[in-house]
Amino acid sequence: MKEAREDGVVINCGWGPKEVVVENGKATAIVFKKCTRVYDENNKFSPLYDENETITIPADKVIFAIGQSIIWGNLLDGSNVELGRGNGPVADGYTFQTSQEDIFTGGDVLTGPKFAIDAIAQGHEAAESIHRYVQNGHMTIGRDPRRFIQFDTSDIKVENYDNSSRQEAADGTEKSFRDVHGTLTEEQVKKETSRCLGCGTVVVDDHRCIGCGLCTTRCKFDAITLHRDHPEASTMVVAEKKFGKILPNMAKRAEKIVFVKNSKEDREFVAQRKKAYKEAQKKDR
Ligand SMILES: Cc1cc2nc3c(=O)[nH]c(=O)nc-3n(C[C@H](O)[C@H](O)[C@H](O)COP(=O)(O)OP(=O)(O)OC[C@H]3O[C@@H](n4cnc5c(N)ncnc54)[C@H](O)[C@@H]3O)c2cc1C
Ligand code: SF4
Known part of the structure; x- marks a missing residue:
């Protein structure tokens, strides 16, 4: 986004396509209508528009990069696939099997617009289900349901964690095809490398740490070291x-x-x- 803006790209948020204006068989502009709502009360993607508030942007080429409706054509003719919200298929959230037992689904068509990683994960699970189905295997035994309880971050105290921000390299402003990405200064490199990545392998609670040093062996980046506040207290003396x-x-x-x-x-x-x-x-x- 930052780089696009620097290159002069204007980003207009909150508009949906209404129509492409065509003259003599060629696109000349695209009309957008104001988006008044993105999600419904159940937090499902369900945009609403004000048809009367529009903007027209001149264009000689229009590239459609997003589709928001499902047109099945005759793909499901003769099947028992149940369709639900937004004409999407209804499927088991674990096996991705539809009400037609030999049809499995997943990805945007099932969930609505999401991320590639979600579609890929569901594709994996659906593929496993298909394998089990054609092998007459059990559809669920031995599978990891991956049902996670989301960590509630609303009441965590972050003061004890390293929350310094990521260091950004200053980029060049030259308008050319050369790589204008800058590099971090020496000072920034020092700051960046001393930042805790919060990988979650070790969380140090000052009140419970017994100084065993195990955590120092866990961080692959050598970010954790033990420091003795009272080195003299560690001097060992034989009983005699x-x-x-x-x-x-x-x-x-x-x-x-x-x-x-x-x-x-x-x-x-x-x-x-x-x-x-x-x-x-x-x-x-
Ligand atoms: C503009 C845009 C930007 C995005 N940016 C990101 C991003 O940065 N990161 C990210 O993680 N996700 C991003 N996404 C979302 C991501 O692309 C989708 O979540 C993902 O591609 C969904 O994968 P899918 O396999 O479910 O569906 P798709 O990738 O949409 O695949 C469906 C396929 O089915 C084909 N098809 C449709 N009808 C038929 C038919 N009747 N017969 C045969 N084939 C048919 C289509 O041609 C298509 O190839 C973006 C999406 C859009 C639109
Ligand atoms: S020194 Fe031992 S007790 Fe203290 S944080 Fe590291 S692993 Fe935990």
């Missing part, structure tokens, strides 16, 4: 020498308890806390 390490700390702590606790600052601090506590209690009452 433990008193040599513990005793100095015990002495320091005893000194703090005896002297520092009774210092003026300490007494003031304790008095302040007591006062704040009493005030909070009063408020609660």
Whole structure:
């Protein structure tokens, strides 16, 4: 879209084709009508138009790149295929078998406009069903129904994740057939390569991490490293020498308890806390 706009392509959203204007057997313009609704209340693609609000765009060639209706002709003559919404076939959502048991379907004709990947996936499943059908196999046993519950992203907290945006290379503006795609600057490369891709293999919960380091072996891009905030805390001491390490700390702590606790600052601090506590209690009452 960005590149098309840069090349001067004007994108008019929200219009549907109404008619092609023909003069002397040649296309001269195309008339579009205003689209007033794209999806119906069940979120199904079901556009509505205002026939009175139109725009006319001059054209010497018109390329039809989309079809939105199904014309069966005599393809289904003599079959029991049940037709439903938008004249599309009704089929089992798992086996893609229609009410005519030896006819299977899938893709846009079944779902309405979707994506190539959906049509391909349904084609795979329908092909498996056809294989099972002609082999007199069971239509469903041993198949992965792929029924997923969509992850609810509405209440996730993203602050803990790396949510820095993707770095974009500045493109050249030259109008020619040469590749004008730019490359990232050194600074951008550093930012981009330090970005977590959020591949989902590892999600670190700071409160549960025990520092085992397993996650560092999982990321193929070396994006995860462990950092020790207190390296001295990891120094191992053999049992025989433990008193040599513990005793100095015990002495320091005893000194703090005896002297520092009774210092003026300490007494003031304790008095302040007591006062704040009493005030909070009063408020609660
Ligand atoms: C303009 C446009 C842009 C798109 N862009 C994308 C995109 O970027 N990414 C994406 O994933 N999807 C995109 N799609 C959607 C994608 O193209 C479709 O979802 C996909 O092609 C559907 O595949 P299909 O096999 O179900 O149907 P189709 O690809 O439509 O195949 C149906 C075939 O059946 C043939 N046929 C029709 N009637 C008969 C008949 N009576 N006898 C024999 N053959 C017949 C047709 O000629 C056609 O070849 C786009 C669609 C359009 C229209
Ligand atoms: S270090 Fe271990 S516990 Fe911590 S996030 Fe990585 S895998 Fe999980």
